[in-house]
Amino acid sequence: MSTWIGPRQLSRRGVLGMNRRNVAYISRYNPRTRFPLVDDKLKTKLIAHKAGIQVPELLHVVRTQHEIEDIEARLDPLSEFVIKPAQGSGGKGILVIESRDADAYIKNNRERIALNTIKRHLSNIISGLHSLGGRYDVAIVEALVKVSSLFRNVSHEGVPDIRLIVFQGYPVMGMLRLATAASNGKANLHRGAVGVGLDIGTGLSIAAVQNDRIIQTHPDTKADLTHLAVPNWRQILLLAAQCFDVTQLGYLGCDIVIDQNLGPLLLELNARPGLSIQIANDAGLLPRLRHIEELEFSAATVEDRVDYAMQAFTRGRSPKQTNLWEES
Amino acid sequence: MTQRGPFVFLVVLLLLAGVGVAAFRQQEYRIPLLPGAQQTVWEVEARISFRARGGTAQAYLTLPPNQDGFRVVSETGASSGFGFELGTLRSQRRAHWTKRNAQGEQILFYKLQLVHDPNYRVDSIPPFETPRVAWDEPYRTAAQQIVQSTLPISADARTLAQQLINNMNLFPADQNISLLRGRYDEPTLLANLLLSADVTARKVQVLALEDGRRRQALRNYVQVWDWDEFRWYLFNPRLGPVTDLDNLLLWQTDTPAVLEVMGGTRSRVSFSMISQARSMLALTEESPGFGFSLYTLPIAEQGMFKLIMLLPVGALVVVFMRLVVGVRTSGTFMPVLIALAFLQTELIPGVLSFVLVIIIGLLIRSYLSQLNLLLVARIATLIILVVGIISVFSVMSYRLGLMAGLKISFFPMIILAWTIERMSIIWEEEGPREVLVQGGGSLLVAVLAFLLMDLTIVRHLAFNFPELHLCVLALVMVLGRYTGYRLLELTRFAGLKDT
Numbered sequence: 001m002s003t004w005i006g007p008r009q010l011s012r013r014g015v016l017g018m019n020r021r022n023v024a025y026i027s028r029y030n031p032r033t034r035f036p037l038v039d040d041k042l043k044t045k046l047i048a049h050k051a052g053i054q055v056p057e058l059l060h061v062v063r064t065q066h067e068i069e070d071i072e073a074r075l076d077p078l079s080e081f082v083i084k085p086a087q088g089s090g091g092k093g094i095l096v097i098e099s100r101d102a103d104a105y106i107k108n109n110r111e112r113i114a115l116n117t118i119k120r121h122l123s124n125i126i127s128g129l130h131s132l133g134g135r136y137d138v139a140i141v142e143a144l145v146k147v148s149s150l151f152r153n154v155s156h157e158g159v160p161d162i163r164l165i166v167f168q169g170y171p172v173m174g175m176l177r178l179a180t181a182a183s184n185g186k187a188n189l190h191r192g193a194v195g196v197g198l199d200i201g202t203g204l205s206i207a208a209v210q211n212d213r214i215i216q217t218h219p220d221t222k223a224d225l226t227h228l229a230v231p232n233w234r235q236i237l238l239l240a241a242q243c244f245d246v247t248q249l250g251y252l253g254c255d256i257v258i259d260q261n262l263g264p265l266l267l268e269l270n271a272r273p274g275l276s277i278q279i280a281n282d283a284g285l286l287p288r289l290r291h292i293e294e295l296e297f298s299a300a301t302v303e304d305r306v307d308y309a310m311q312a313f314t315r316g317r318s319p320k321q322t323n324l325w326e327e328s
Numbered sequence: 329m330t331q332r333g334p335f336v337f338l339v340v341l342l343l344l345a346g347v348g349v350a351a352f353r354q355q356e357y358r359i360p361l362l363p364g365a366q367q368t369v370w371e372v373e374a375r376i377s378f379r380a381r382g383g384t385a386q387a388y389l390t391l392p393p394n395q396d397g398f399r400v401v402s403e404t405g406a407s408s409g410f411g412f413e414l415g416t417l418r419s420q421r422r423a424h425w426t427k428r429n430a431q432g433e434q435i436l437f438y439k440l441q442l443v444h445d446p447n448y449r450v451d452s453i454p455p456f457e458t459p460r461v462a463w464d465e466p467y468r469t470a471a472q473q474i475v476q477s478t479l480p481i482s483a484d485a486r487t488l489a490q491q492l493i494n495n496m497n498l499f500p501a502d503q504n505i506s507l508l509r510g511r512y513d514e515p516t517l518l519a520n521l522l523l524s525a526d527v528t529a530r531k532v533q534v535l536a537l538e539d540g541r542r543r544q545a546l547r548n549y550v551q552v553w554d555w556d557e558f559r560w561y562l563f564n565p566r567l568g569p570v571t572d573l574d575n576l577l578l579w580q581t582d583t584p585a586v587l588e589v590m591g592g593t594r595s596r597v598s599f600s601m602i603s604q605a606r607s608m609l610a611l612t613e614e615s616p617g618f619g620f621s622l623y624t625l626p627i628a629e630q631g632m633f634k635l636i637m638l639l640p641v642g643a644l645v646v647v648f649m650r651l652v653v654g655v656r657t658s659g660t661f662m663p664v665l666i667a668l669a670f671l672q673t674e675l676i677p678g679v680l681s682f683v684l685v686i687i688i689g690l691l692i693r694s695y696l697s698q699l700n701l702l703l704v705a706r707i708a709t710l711i712i713l714v715v716g717i718i719s720v721f722s723v724m725s726y727r728l729g730l731m732a733g734l735k736i737s738f739f740p741m742i743i744l745a746w747t748i749e750r751m752s753i754i755w756e757e758e759g760p761r762e763v764l765v766q767g768g769g770s771l772l773v774a775v776l777a778f779l780l781m782d783l784t785i786v787r788h789l790a791f792n793f794p795e796l797h798l799c800v801l802a803l804v805m806v807l808g809r810y811t812g813y814r815l816l817e818l819t820r821f822a823g824l825k826d827t
Contacts, residue, residue, distance in 0.1 A: 003819050003822050004818050004819050004822055005818055005819075005821055005822045005824060005825045006818070007812070007813050007818060009825065010813055010817070010818065010821055010824070011813070013824050015813075015817075015821050015824060017811070017812065017813040017814060017817050018654065018814055018817065019651055019810055019811045019812065019813075019814065020811040020812070023809070023811050024811055092757060127702060128702075128703065190758075191758070191759075209823060212820055212821075212822075212823055213823055214823050278821065278824065279821060279823045279824060282823075282824060283824075284824070
C-alpha cells in the first residue's frame with residue numbers, strides 16, 4: 001500500500017480534512033457558548049441526566065480540598081467506583097477501583113492502594129493536574145461500568161466505547177474504539193487504540209484501524225475484528241441522536257459505553273471529534289454531511305432521524321457477517 | 329460563514345493598496361525596490377543623558393573627523409531648550425550644547441547621516457608632534473625591556489605594533505607585561521610602548537557599525553602613523569591590524585574624553601545605528617511633509633522596527649505550515665519568536681543552543697513534576713532555571729572562546745520556559761514520540777521562518793516598504809479561508825486509497 005493518496009482521489013472519496021472541519025462544520029454548526037457543556041463532564045452528565053439520557057450513575061462530586069478529609073465516610077458504602085476529573089481530556093486522571101478489602105482498594109490492574117493514595121489523587125485533580133491549562137477542576141466519583149463479558153474477548157483492557165458522529169441530530173458515522181497495550185488501556189485513537197468502523201444501518205464492523213493503518217485482528221487479544229456486530233444498535237443511535245437536542249451542537253462526537261446490566265450509557269461528548277473515524281469506515285464524511293445539509297426539512301423526532309440515517313447511510317448487510325454476541 | 333463577495337473585495341483591496349502605495353513611494357521618493365542597488369546610508373545617533381544640577385549646563389560631544397570611506401550627508405544636534413553649535417578644538421570637531429537654566433534629567437541627541445563610499449578619500453593630516461611618555465619606575469624599566477626585546481624582531485612601525493600586540497597577548501603573560509597591565513589598560517599601554525620606541529601612535533575610539541544596534545559604546549583602538557605611506561593604520565590591541573574598515577567609523581582621535589558635561593552629573597553617551605537603503609537623491613529630496621514614515625523615528629526605534637517588521641513574515645510562514653502543510657508545533661506562534669532569536673544568533677549556533685536548553689530544561693522539569701507544584705509556580709521555577717541555564721551557557725562558551733554562545737541571551741526566556749513546560753506535559757500525556765514530532769515541527773517552522781526573514785530582499789522590502797504588509801495580511805486572510813486538504817493529510821488518509 002502506498003503511503004500517499006492524491007488530493008483528487010481523497011476529494012472523490014469525500015474525505016473531510018482538518019481545515020474544512022474547522023471552518024465549515026465546527027465553527028458553523030457549534031455555537032461557542034455551548035462548548036462548556038461538553039468540555040466539563042460534570043455539566044454533560046447533569047444535562048444529559050435531566051433530559052432522560054442514561055449515564056453512569058453520579059455518586060459524589062468533590063469540589064474543594066477540605067472535602068477530601070471526610071471522603072472516607074462517603075466512599076465507605078462503595079465497593080467499586082471510578083474517579084475522574086471533570087475537565088480532563090483524553091482519558092487523563094481516571095482511577096478505576098474494582099473491589100476492596102479490609103485495608104485497601106484494588107485497582108483494575110490488581111494493584112492495591114491505600115485510602116491516602118486516593119486522597120492524593122483527588123487533591124491532584126482539584127488543583128488542576130489533569131485539566132487543560134492547569135485550571136482548577138472538580139473530581140467526579142461515578143459508578144463503574146461493567147464491561148460486557150463479550151467485549152472482554154475483544155478489548156485488551158479498559159472500557160471499549162462507541163464513538164458516533166452526530167450531525168444536526170442525525171448519526172452519520174460510527175466506530176467502536178478498543179484499548180490496546182500500546183494505548184495503555186485508553187480508548188483514544190491517537191494513543192494507539194484500535195478503531196473499528198461500524199455500519200450505521202446495522203452496527204456491523206466495516207474495517208479496523210490502528211495508528212491510521214488497516215488491521216484485521218486485535219494486536220493483543222488477536223480477536224477477529226472484521227466480523228463484529230454491536231447489539232442494541234438502534235437504541236445506541238437513539239441515545240446519540242438525543243444528545244443533539246440537549247446540547248444544540250450541530251457537529252458532535254458522542255462516546256457511548258455498554259453496561260452489562262444497564263445497556264448503553266452516555267460517557268462523554270466532544271465538540272471537536274477527530275477525523276480518523278473515516279479511515280475505520282473506509283469512507284469519507286463529506287457525502288453524508290452534505291446529504292443532511294441538503295435535506296429540505298428536518299425530521300421532527302429522534303426516532304425519525306435515526307430511522308432515516310439507518311436507511312441512508314448503510315452499505316447493506318453482508319452475508320458473511322456473524323453475530324459475535326449471539327455466539328458466546 | 330460570511331459571503332464570498334465582500335471577502336474577495338477586501339482581499340483585492342488590501343493587495344491593491346499594498347502594491348499601489350509601494351509603487352507610489354518607489355516612484356515619488358526613489359526608494360529602490362531591490363537592496364544593493366544603492367549606496368548604504370548609515371544613520372548614527374548619539375544619545376547623551378545627564379542630570380542637570382540646576383543652573384547653566386553645557387555639554388561637549390566629540391564628533392567623528394572627516395575620514396576615508398564615509399561621506400557625511402547631514403548632521404543635526406538640535407535638542408529642545410538647548411542652544412547648539414558645531415566647533416573645533418585643535419583638530420577635533422565638537423558639538424556644543426548650552427542651556428542657561430537646566431534642571432533634572434536631560435537628554436540630547438546628535439544625529440549623523442553617512443554614506444559608505446569606498447572611493448571617498450580624505451587627505452591625511454600628519455600628527456602635529458609626538459608626545460613624550462613619562463614612565464614612573466618600575467614601569468620605565470619594564471617598558472624599556474619590552475621595547476628593546478621587540479625592536480630587533482620588527483622592521484618598521486607597523487610590524488613593531490604587531491609584535492607588541494603578540495607580546496601583550498601571550499599566555500602565560502610576560503612578567504614585564506603583567507606589571508604594566510596592572511597599571512595601564514591595553515590601548516594606552518600599546519600606544520605608550522610605541523611612543524617609547526619613537527613611533528607615532530595614538531589612542532582612538534571607533535564605533536563599530538552594525539545594522540540595528542542600540543546602546544552601543546565606542547571601542548578603544550590604536551592608530552600608528554606610517555611616514556612612508558603617509559597615513560594612519562588602525563590596530564586592535566587584542567587582535568592586531570584592522571583591515572576591514574568598511575564598518576568602522578573613527579569617532580575620536582584627539583581630546584581625552586568623548587563627552588564633557590558641565591553643570592550636570594551622571595552623564596553618559598550611547599550610540600545607535602541603522603543602515604538604510606535610500607538613494608542619495610531621496611536623502612536630499614524627501615519631503616518632511618511625508619509624515620507617516622518609519623524613517624522619521626529615532627534611530628534606536630528604527631532599529632527595533634527592522635525586527636518588528638519581520639514578524640508578519642514569520643506569522644505568514646506559521647499559517648502556511650499549519651493550514652497547508654499540517655505541521656504540528658508546540659505553541660502556535662512560538663516558532664516565530666524562536667526565528668527572531670535565530671536572527672541574532674545565526675542559524676547553527678542558534679539551533680544548537682535552543683535544542684540544548686530545551687533538553688536540559690526537560691531533564692530538570694521531569695524532577696520538578698515529582699514535587700507537585702501548581703502551574704504558575706512551576707512556570708516561574710522554569711523561568712528561573714532557564715535564566716540559570718543561559719547564564720551558565722554564556723560563561724562556558726565564553727571560556728571556550730565561542731563568542732556565538734554569548735548571543736544565547738537573545739532567546740525569549742519566558743517563551744522557552746513555556747515551551748519546556750508544554751513539551752514535558754506532552755511527554756507525560758502522549759509519550760516521547762509526540763514530543764519529537766511537535767518539537768521537530770516547531771524547529772522546522774522556526775528554521776523556515778528564519779530562512780525567509782533572513783533574506784536580504786525580504787528585510788529590505790519589509791522595512792523600506794511597510795505597506796507591503798497589507799499584501800501579507802491579504803495572503804494570511806486567503807489562507808484562513810483555505811478548506812482543502814493539508815499536505816500531511818494526504819499520507820494520514822492513505823488508508824482510504826482505492827484497492
